[in-house]
Amino acid sequence: xxxxxxxxVIQHIDRLRRAGLPTGPGAQLVPNVxxxxxxxxxxxxxxxxxxxxxxxxxxxKGLPPLPHITPTACAAPTSPSRCWPTAST
Numbered sequence: 001x002x003x004x005x006x007x008x009v010i011q012h013i014d015r016l017r018r019a020g021l022p023t024g025p026g027a028q029l030v031p032n033v034x035x036x037x038x039x040x041x042x043x044x045x046x047x048x049x050x051x052x053x054x055x056x057x058x059x060x061k062g063l064p065p066l067p068h069i070t071p072t073a074c075a076a077p078t079s080p081s082r083c084w085p086t087a088s089t
Contacts, residue, residue, distance in 0.1 A: 009029070016031070
C-alpha cells in the first residue's frame with residue numbers, strides 16, 4: 001500500500017473505533033451499519049459515487065474524465081465472484 005493509502009486506512013480505523021465498532025483482527029474494515037459484512041451491492045454504490053465525485057473533480061481542473069469500468073459477462077452465471085470488469089471508453 002502507498003503511504004497515503006496507509007494513512008487513510010489508519011484514519012478510517014480510528015473513526016470506526018470512535019464510533020464504537022469493532023476494529024480487531026476479525027472485524028470488517030468496511031462494515032455495514034451493524035458492524036457486519038457489507039454487501040457487494042453497497043460497495044458498488046459507494047465506489048460508483050466516489051468515481052463520479054473524482055471524475056467531477058478532475059473535469060473541474062480541465063483534465064480529461066476518468067475511464068469508467070463496466071462489468072463483463074460472468075464465466076458462470078451463478079458465481080458473481082467470477083465476473084471481471086473491463087475498462088470501457
